[in-house]
Amino acid sequence: MSRYDPAVSEPKWQQAWDEAGVFLARRDAAKPKYYVLEMFPYPSGRIHMGHVRNYTMGDVIARYKSSCGHSVLHPMGWDAFGMPAENAAMERGGHPKDWTYNNIADMRAQMKPLGLSIDWSREFATCDPEYYGQQQAMFLDFLEKGLVYRKAAVVNWDPVDMTVLANEQVIDGKGWRSGAPVERRELTQWFFRISDFAGELLSALDTLEKWPEKVRLMQANWIGKSRGLEFGFSTIGAPDGFERIEVYTTRPDTLLGASFCAISPDHPLAKQLERHDSKIAEFVAECRRVGTSEEALEKAEKKGMDTGIRVRHPFDTSWELPVYIANFILMDYGTGAIFGCPAHDQRDLDFARKYDLPVIDTFVALEGGEPVGNEAFVPPKTEKVKWLKNFAWDPVATGEEAVAAAIAFCEDKGVGRGVTNYRLRDWGLSRQRYWGCPIPVVHCASCGVVPERKENLPVRLPDDVSFDKPGNPLDRHPTWRDVPCPDCGQPAKRETDTMDTFVDSSWYYARFTAPHATTPTAPEDVDYWMNVDQYIGGIEHAILHLLYSRFFARAMHLTGHLPEKAVEPFNALFTQGMVTHEIYMTRDAAGRPVYHLPEEVEEGKLKATGAPVEIIPSAKMSKSKKNVVDPVNIIRDFGADTARWFILSDSPPERDVEWTSAGAEAAFRHLSRVWRLADEIARNDGGEAAGGEDEALLRAMHRAIADVTQGIEGFAFNTSVAKLYAFTNTLAKSKAGVAAKREAMRAMAQLMSPMTPHLAEEVWAMLGGEGLVAVAPWPKADPAMLVEDSVTLPIQINGKKRSEITVPKEMVAEEVEKLALADEAVAKALAGAQPRKVIVVPGRIVNVVV
RNA sequence: GCCCGCGUGGUGGAAUGGUAGACACAGGGGACUUAAAAUCCCUAGGCUUCGGCCGUGCCGGUUCGAGUCCGGCCGCGGGUACCA
Numbered sequence: 001m002s003r004y005d006p007a008v009s010e011p012k013w014q015q016a017w018d019e020a021g022v023f024l025a026r027r028d029a030a031k032p033k034y035y036v037l038e039m040f041p042y043p044s045g046r047i048h049m050g051h052v053r054n055y056t057m058g059d060v061i062a063r064y065k066s067s068c069g070h071s072v073l074h075p076m077g078w079d080a081f082g083m084p085a086e087n088a089a090m091e092r093g094g095h096p097k098d099w100t101y102n103n104i105a106d107m108r109a110q111m112k113p114l115g116l117s118i119d120w121s122r123e124f125a126t127c128d129p130e131y132y133g134q135q136q137a138m139f140l141d142f143l144e145k146g147l148v149y150r151k152a153a154v155v156n157w158d159p160v161d162m163t164v165l166a167n168e169q170v171i172d173g174k175g176w177r178s179g180a181p182v183e184r185r186e187l188t189q190w191f192f193r194i195s196d197f198a199g200e201l202l203s204a205l206d207t208l209e210k211w212p213e214k215v216r217l218m219q220a221n222w223i224g225k226s227r228g229l230e231f232g233f234s235t236i237g238a239p240d241g242f243e244r245i246e247v248y249t250t251r252p253d254t255l256l257g258a259s260f261c262a263i264s265p266d267h268p269l270a271k272q273l274e275r276h277d278s279k280i281a282e283f284v285a286e287c288r289r290v291g292t293s294e295e296a297l298e299k300a301e302k303k304g305m306d307t308g309i310r311v312r313h314p315f316d317t318s319w320e321l322p323v324y325i326a327n328f329i330l331m332d333y334g335t336g337a338i339f340g341c342p343a344h345d346q347r348d349l350d351f352a353r354k355y356d357l358p359v360i361d362t363f364v365a366l367e368g369g370e371p372v373g374n375e376a377f378v379p380p381k382t383e384k385v386k387w388l389k390n391f392a393w394d395p396v397a398t399g400e401e402a403v404a405a406a407i408a409f410c411e412d413k414g415v416g417r418g419v420t421n422y423r424l425r426d427w428g429l430s431r432q433r434y435w436g437c438p439i440p441v442v443h444c445a446s447c448g449v450v451p452e453r454k455e456n457l458p459v460r461l462p463d464d465v466s467f468d469k470p471g472n473p474l475d476r477h478p479t480w481r482d483v484p485c486p487d488c489g490q491p492a493k494r495e496t497d498t499m500d501t502f503v504d505s506s507w508y509y510a511r512f513t514a515p516h517a518t519t520p521t522a523p524e525d526v527d528y529w530m531n532v533d534q535y536i537g538g539i540e541h542a543i544l545h546l547l548y549s550r551f552f553a554r555a556m557h558l559t560g561h562l563p564e565k566a567v568e569p570f571n572a573l574f575t576q577g578m579v580t581h582e583i584y585m586t587r588d589a590a591g592r593p594v595y596h597l598p599e600e601v602e603e604g605k606l607k608a609t610g611a612p613v614e615i616i617p618s619a620k621m622s623k624s625k626k627n628v629v630d631p632v633n634i635i636r637d638f639g640a641d642t643a644r645w646f647i648l649s650d651s652p653p654e655r656d657v658e659w660t661s662a663g664a665e666a667a668f669r670h671l672s673r674v675w676r677l678a679d680e681i682a683r684n685d686g687g688e689a690a691g692g693e694d695e696a697l698l699r700a701m702h703r704a705i706a707d708v709t710q711g712i713e714g715f716a717f718n719t720s721v722a723k724l725y726a727f728t729n730t731l732a733k734s735k736a737g738v739a740a741k742r743e744a745m746r747a748m749a750q751l752m753s754p755m756t757p758h759l760a761e762e763v764w765a766m767l768g769g770e771g772l773v774a775v776a777p778w779p780k781a782d783p784a785m786l787v788e789d790s791v792t793l794p795i796q797i798n799g800k801k802r803s804e805i806t807v808p809k810e811m812v813a814e815e816v817e818k819l820a821l822a823d824e825a826v827a828k829a830l831a832g833a834q835p836r837k838v839i840v841v842p843g844r845i846v847n848v849v850v
Numbered sequence: 851g852c853c854c855g856c857g858u859g860g861u862g863g864a865a866u867g868g869u870a871g872a873c874a875c876a877g878g879g880g881a882c883u884u885a886a887a888a889u890c891c892c893u894a895g896g897c898u899u900c901g902g903c904c905g906u907g908c909c910g911g912u913u914c915g916a917g918u919c920c921g922g923c924c925g926c927g928g929g930u931a932c933c934a
Contacts, residue, residue: 042934082934170861214854221853294930298851328851332931348851424931431932501934539928544852549933577856578927620927649874650862654855656927658862662875670874673889704893717866720888722873729873732890794869799915803868839914845868849914 002674004333006639010758023117024531025073027528034070035529036062037509039537040077045103047110049579049621049659052631056644057118057537057653059116063754064712067778073529075512076118078104078125079438082501087469096435100127102536108630114640115757122515126504133458134520139440140451141559147193153428157185157290161470164432184288185669189430194551198223198422201550210572215542222543224249224423231416233261242269245311248334252406254341256359259352261339262324266331273307287327302351303327314415327572332425332572349376429500430471434465436498444492446484453486453658472496505545509569512564520563530566539575574715577656578620581627584613595626631657642755648755649721671759677732678763681741697736701744702785708751714739742767750779795820796847798827814838820846
């Protein structure tokens with residue numbers, strides 16, 4: 001090779017790694033293990049730069065840990081069930097299974113050239129019957145342990161297509177295909193009892209020290225622990241069976257400011273009323289058209305309707321409050337009914353103003369405070385305020401103290417009880433779709449819901465299905481549905497709902513430890529490999545996927561599939577940012593935007609026509625905006641190492657990174673430069689250095705080892721890259737002798753090997769490195785080579801830098817202070833006066849306060 | 851709406867509360883070349899009366915010292931339980 005040619009070099013080294021089997025994960029009692037996992041991809045058919053970024057980061061960690069002497073597990077698989085496969089079948093014909101497996105083959109072929117250190121022998125897809133069969137076995141174990149149950153739940157219903165819609169398929173309250181207004185409909189569905197674990201899932205967050213604080217916070221808020229009061233209003237004029245309305249409130253301290261009671265449109269009382277009252281029926285129907293997502297419900301205009309029913313205030317039976325049905329009350333939270341205190345809650349106040357309800361603002365207020373206008377007064381939780389009116393507590397109390405006192409008072413009076421409530425709801429796993437894991441139960445007219453026998457697993461998806469009609473083809477399958485009851489043998493019907501794809505991704509990490517075991521997990525393998533030491537993926541999974549996985553690991557422990565140590569399956573979590581790109585746009589004759597691929601644009605103009613394009617600032621790469629760069633093209637043009645180097649170089653891993661063609665070219669130029677430098681050093685075998693040059697280079701080398709290692713350990717790959725740039729500059733300019741240069745260049749190869757593994761092998765081989773750099777031990781920085789004799793300190797006057805002095809590293813503070821005060825700039829600033837204060841931070845800074 | 855982040859030169863970014871702008875991109879200047887490409891070197895926050903002054907989204911606070919900590923805004927992004 002006479003120049004750096006990744007097209008030749010990269011396949012060569014990939015073959016060498018394969019032949020040496022260096023990425024096969026082996027249980028090795030003599031070594032510490034390290035399990036690094038990137039969130040596995042959905043097989044859309046094309047890899048994108050986000051994948052490249054995710055897997056490159058994982059690869060850096062995997063290769064680095066391997067060099068540090070760990071036995072590394074770094075697997076890859078496919079999150080292969082889900083709606084896109086069914087949509088493709090509906091739009092283009094064909095079968096979801098073929099579409100999915102073809103996509104997997106395509107994506108695997110696109111990924112392999114990246115040179116990732118993946119143990120491909122462990123690959124699986126969640127749609128493999130071998131995988132989902134084990135998932136069904138676990139479902140049956142969960143069922144036996146009471147971790148799964150059935151109840152009625154609300155779904156989005158498209159009345160024209162006669163099918164259930166995902167929230168994503170509801171656009172402005174209408175079905176995405178039919179355009180018909182969506183309705184809410186109740187179905188009996190399966191649920192995991194994740195809410196039973198709410199307290200533990202919350203408290204265990206404290207143990208996840210290597211998780212980002214923001215993720216733990218988001219999960220804690222999602223679980224939403226609250227302490228409140230549950231009590232009953234007795235009703236006047238309500239239908240039989242509704243003598244009381246149970247209410248949950250986190251604000252019992254404001255009970256004396258109550259002015260209305262409101263119930264959810266899905267509350268049993270609302271359902272009862274709508275049967276006999278057309279106006280209520282109309283209003284409730286309107287509420288139900290909003291869809292089921294919390295976002296849609298909360299953003300909708302707050303509306304209510306007076307039912308005509310009244311309730312009595314628990315402290316004063318002559319005090320009557322109206323009962324409204326309100327669209328912002330969620331049936332899933334608390335009891336589906338609230339009381340409103342407009343003076344001290346903004347939403348209640350808006351509601352009260354809208355419907356002309358009383359605002360009782362004399363109850364809680366800061367002394368001398370203004371009466372409530374259109375802004376509610378919410379007492380601070382932890383700050384003491386004076387309560388002008390209260391029923392039991394010290395009038396000077398914090399909001400939290402007042403709540404606790406109010407609960408105690410109510411319990412004492414027998415009008416309610418303090419309860420701990422969680423916002424977290426049980427996890428509904430039923431999906432009315434074909435392309436998912438079948439739920440292994442049978443419905444029998446005489447035996448009820450009967451679990452399938454384990455020896456009959458997997459319950460396979462039938463292949464002969466059609467997608468010419470909307471809805472779940474399993475429902476209309478001629479034979480698959482009809483089976484004998486596993487208990488009594490009478491004709492019965494199989495459950496046609498399949499599982500949420502989040503179930504598939506809630507335990508795949510455990511399956512990777514023994515992907516072909518005939519049980520869900522194998523004890524020796526989970527004992528050795530679990531937990532995942534480093535998990536890497538997008539922040540968009542901060543709540544659902546990660547919370548479900550934490551629940552699942554606990555459930556798997558209770559059913560004997562995971563050891564206790566694995567109930568928190570991910571020791572460390574890293575959430576990466578997105579890959580973004582500028583958007584190039586022109587407009588058609590009608591003024592509508594037309595988007596163009598980056599490769600069709602040059603210097604702000606369309607290559608084909610020369611027409612100028614409008615450049616829209618960087619945004620997440622998406623097909624619809626055409627601001628996508630295909631990794632395959634980058635690898636073709638520059639090689640995988642360039643793609644890897646660039647994606648690691650510019651931005652901190654947790655932030656978004658903007659892909660630019662200029663940046664990619666610069667990365668390629670740098671790698672070429674490193675290659676040339678290595679080539680030059682390898683060819684030059686004569687000459688000795690002038691004195692001191694060798695040491696200077698070797699000091700720089702040890703500095704680079706220390707800094708690059710620190711960058712990798714701290715997930716700051718961009719700073720590792722910057723240090724390697726600097727080290728390259730130093731090496732290129734160095735006048736050191738050949739031996740020192742060779743040593744430095746070999747260190748360069750090793751330090752680069754996690755990021756640009758192919759180039760590193762090439763350079764390593766050029767310089768006579770032994771074996772593969774992929775298996776060479778990680779270099780260690782010599783602490784003696786890192787210390788400097790002297791240090792340059794900035795001198796500040798009143799916090800602004802005015803001068804600097806260079807002093808011996810060990811100089812004591814008093815000496816430094818003396819020298820600093822003698823400095824010309826300082827003397828000038830002082831003008832003969834004494835400084836008020838001198839702050840000397842050893843080794844850092846001197847600040848003179850005048 | 852609610853929860854969680856993020857905001858630093860023309861651009862991506864660096865900076866244990868301690869010299870803001872490391873490293874790189876784009877730019878400018880130069881060397882080499884018949885020329886170009888490639889490569890190498892130099893330069894570079896803004897303003898300036900050349901004394902300095904101003905600068906990390908905006909406003910305020912804590913501190914000897916704030917990009918960093920606190921409070922309040924603005925903008926953008928993620929999630930919001932059936933997208934994965």
